[in-house]
Amino acid sequence: MISFNDVSKRYPNGHEALKHVNFHLEKGEMAFLTGHSGAGKSTLLRLIALIERNSGGQIIVHGQHLGKMPDARIPYLRRLIGVTFQEHRLLFDRTIFDNVALPLVIAGFRHQEIRRRVRAALDKVGLLEKEKSYPITLSGGQQQRVGIARAVVHKPPILLADEPTGNLDPVLATEIMGLFTQFNQVGVTVLIASHALSLIKSLGYRTLILEQGSLIGDTYPTPL
Amino acid sequence: MKRPAATRPQSAPRPTPAPRPKKPLTQSHAWLAHHLYVLLASLGQFLRSPVSNLMTAAVIGIALALPTSLYLVLENTQHIGQSWGGTAQISLFLKANIDDAKAQQLADKLQQRGDMQHIRVISRQEALQEYRNLSGFGEALNVLQENPLPAVIVLQPVANITPSNTPKLIEEFKQFPEVELAQFDMRWLQRLFAMMSVVERGVWILAGLLALAVLLIIGNTIRLAIYNRREEIEIHKLFGATDAFIRRPFLYSGLWYGFMGSILAWLLVYAAFWMLREPIQQLSLLYHSEFELVTLDIPASLVLLFSGMGLGLLGAWLAVGKHLRVIQPK
Ligand SMILES: Nc1ncnc2c1ncn2[C@@H]1O[C@H](COP(=O)(O)OP(=O)(O)OP(=O)(O)O)[C@@H](O)[C@H]1O
Ligand SMILES: [Mg+2]
Numbered sequence: 001m002i003s004f005n006d007v008s009k010r011y012p013n014g015h016e017a018l019k020h021v022n023f024h025l026e027k028g029e030m031a032f033l034t035g036h037s038g039a040g041k042s043t044l045l046r047l048i049a050l051i052e053r054n055s056g057g058q059i060i061v062h063g064q065h066l067g068k069m070p071d072a073r074i075p076y077l078r079r080l081i082g083v084t085f086q087e088h089r090l091l092f093d094r095t096i097f098d099n100v101a102l103p104l105v106i107a108g109f110r111h112q113e114i115r116r117r118v119r120a121a122l123d124k125v126g127l128l129e130k131e132k133s134y135p136i137t138l139s140g141g142q143q144q145r146v147g148i149a150r151a152v153v154h155k156p157p158i159l160l161a162d163e164p165t166g167n168l169d170p171v172l173a174t175e176i177m178g179l180f181t182q183f184n185q186v187g188v189t190v191l192i193a194s195h196a197l198s199l200i201k202s203l204g205y206r207t208l209i210l211e212q213g214s215l216i217g218d219t220y221p222t223p224l
Numbered sequence: 225m226k227r228p229a230a231t232r233p234q235s236a237p238r239p240t241p242a243p244r245p246k247k248p249l250t251q252s253h254a255w256l257a258h259h260l261y262v263l264l265a266s267l268g269q270f271l272r273s274p275v276s277n278l279m280t281a282a283v284i285g286i287a288l289a290l291p292t293s294l295y296l297v298l299e300n301t302q303h304i305g306q307s308w309g310g311t312a313q314i315s316l317f318l319k320a321n322i323d324d325a326k327a328q329q330l331a332d333k334l335q336q337r338g339d340m341q342h343i344r345v346i347s348r349q350e351a352l353q354e355y356r357n358l359s360g361f362g363e364a365l366n367v368l369q370e371n372p373l374p375a376v377i378v379l380q381p382v383a384n385i386t387p388s389n390t391p392k393l394i395e396e397f398k399q400f401p402e403v404e405l406a407q408f409d410m411r412w413l414q415r416l417f418a419m420m421s422v423v424e425r426g427v428w429i430l431a432g433l434l435a436l437a438v439l440l441i442i443g444n445t446i447r448l449a450i451y452n453r454r455e456e457i458e459i460h461k462l463f464g465a466t467d468a469f470i471r472r473p474f475l476y477s478g479l480w481y482g483f484m485g486s487i488l489a490w491l492l493v494y495a496a497f498w499m500l501r502e503p504i505q506q507l508s509l510l511y512h513s514e515f516e517l518v519t520l521d522i523p524a525s526l527v528l529l530f531s532g533m534g535l536g537l538l539g540a541w542l543a544v545g546k547h548l549r550v551i552q553p554k
Binding site for chain 2: 049051072075076077078079083089091102103105106107108110111150
């Protein structure tokens with residue numbers, strides 16, 4: 001589903017954020033991406049959604065070579081990918097409902113379908129009663145969950161999460177990770193960038209470890 | 225416009241565990257509904273800050289009202305020219321030694337030319353009578369032994385006056401041995417027509433400049449709107465919005481600015497001409513003329529409306545094309 005083949009990323013200022021990264025994520029697989037701050041985790045996720053273009057190597061997502069993808073096709077790639085952001089990035093002048101509905105509106109779904117799906121997604125993250133509220137009235141953890149609902153509402157085959165538990169207490173963090181494993185169980189390919197090492201360990205999934213832009217570890221859980 | 229479903233890459237089979245539902249057959253309804261939604265939403269956005277938006281619309285309205293009212297002034301002038309042009313006359317003042325009989329002979333000769341719709345001979349006696357009545361110098365004339373006034377032939381050419389061929393006609397009449405003086409009564413009309421074609425060109429130039437101003441105003445307004453909604457645009461792009469999708473609300477708001485501007489321009493012009501109506505009516509009474517003021521009729525109003533909306537759309541299009549590309553999600 002996601003293949004990195006000798007991928008490098010050099011930012012315009014000359015900084016090499018990723019160096020010769022190789023890995024392959026199967027369809028329906030779930031993995032964590034970890035490493036110190038500034039290791040290049042967010043950069044790697046951005047390359048998958050073509051928010052940035054890689055400067056070297058080859059990336060294949062959902063069977064498509066990103067290097068050859070013209071700009072006009074990028075929107076359709078992004079509709080296959082649900083993303084959550086380190087800084088949530090909700091629209092503060094819109095209700096929770098409208099925030100979550102955004103990917104569906106963009107994809108041109110019908111009104112009733114949008115209602116049904118948004119409420120289902122909000123129900124899943126436990127925020128159905130907040131649908132008419134504005135993001136400003138929500139706690140950091142609640143905003144994070146709205147971001148997750150928005151990422152999954154259009155049922156994308158790929159889910160990328162950047163630091164989804166950054167603002168959460170351990171109990172809530174475990175709960176959120178539980179949500180991701182649920183999505184994974186219905187076949188979604190999930191890649192989560194996270195610092196929460198002990199939590200990652202306890203969940204027992206494949207873990208990619210970045211350091212200074214290089215992939216220094218790719219560990220699979222030891223079968224019990 | 226391409227429908228998203230038609231171009232979605234299908235190179236790999238969909239994952240079976242999380243199948244994306246087939247797009248409903250009523251997709252085009254949804255597409256239309258979306259357009260309608262965006263149209264109304266952009267109106268909503270317009271009404272949300274009515275003062276600043278109305279001010280923008282007012283500037284556009286004034287810019288549109290200027291060439292519109294000049295156009296109307298021109299139309300009215302042309303109207304006056306035409307209604308007076310129909311009565312254009314050429315007066316042939318005959319030499320003093322031409323008596324009434326010879327004058328009548330000349331008139332008959334002119335009649336045979338066939339290009340005069342009306343010929344009237346004012347005999348020397350009649351001329352004197354007329355002069356007496358009109359000038360108030362009747363008593364003074366009584367002192368004179370002899371009638372000092374020549375006979376006059378008043379001609380009205382068939383065609384409506386065309387400023388180009390009357391001078392030729394005048395020249396021709398001047399060659400007649402009986403004619404002392406040939407005079408086109410409406411020489412000022414010629415000048416008026418000449419002046420009007422200058423003014424007309426001026427109106428076009430002004431209209432062009434003001435259209436440019438409208439484009440700049442709308443372009444700048446839309447540019448500000450784009451940067452105010454930068455975060456929103458980025459997030460839309462992150463979730464797969466096409467450029468067309470993002471462009472749409474801005475184009476519609478450009479359309480709304482143009483629409484509101486046109487309406488305001490129409491009202492301004494209407495008000496201005498309404499205020500002018502009474503004095504003009506009095507003026508036309510003085511001239512015994514049944515002059516009817518030309519105002520904005522339905523075709524002209526529609527031209528105004530569509531020009532405004534077209535300029536709004538174009539201004540928005542230019543701004544969007546220039547500034548939307550710069551905004552890429554991070
Ligand atoms: N737009 C950019 N231009 C230049 N350098 C950048 C840019 N974005 C990130 N970097 C640099 O690339 C490196 C990797 O950044 P990245 O955001 O991927 O790290 P990260 O692993 O996500 O860190 P964190 O855990 O703090 O989120 C950092 O050194 C950062 O300074
Ligand atoms: Mg990061």
